[in-house]
Amino acid sequence: MQTSLPRNVNFTHAVKWTASVAQIFGYAFTAFDMAPWNIYLFLIGLVGWFSVGVMWNDRAIMLIHLVALGSMIAGLLSR
Template sequence: MARTGVSRWRDPRLAFAIKWIASLIQIAGYALTAFDMTPWNLYLFLAGVLGWFAVGVLWNDRAIMLIHLVALGAMIAGLISG
């Protein structure tokens, strides 16, 4: 239930949850990379990058959005070419 005057999408608890879940997913992606588990590592990285992009949108933080859009583009290019 949203607090008075705070939209559900602007609730800081939502961004908090997304950033920690996305971070844990990306850490799992690093672990899979260490064990050469491609493409599963990339799928986790994609989920983590999308999560952090969502946090950038929620925070209206263009720097976070930019870096994760670039990472997303690089990963998609790698998946297509590989």
């Protein structure tokens, strides 16, 4: 008999994998100089992982993604 996971676990799982794939594609798009699509993908990944940090109440995950977002914004404003 298979037991199903709670609904919030399935949602969190989907968000973290979607965010991870978006960030991986963001790295690939950066390598091939495909701006601004790389930035959009990184933003999807950052928001997704920040959301996972909130759902897990994990301040380390939230902090690292807020710092990454701040760095991206600073980089974009310096252009």
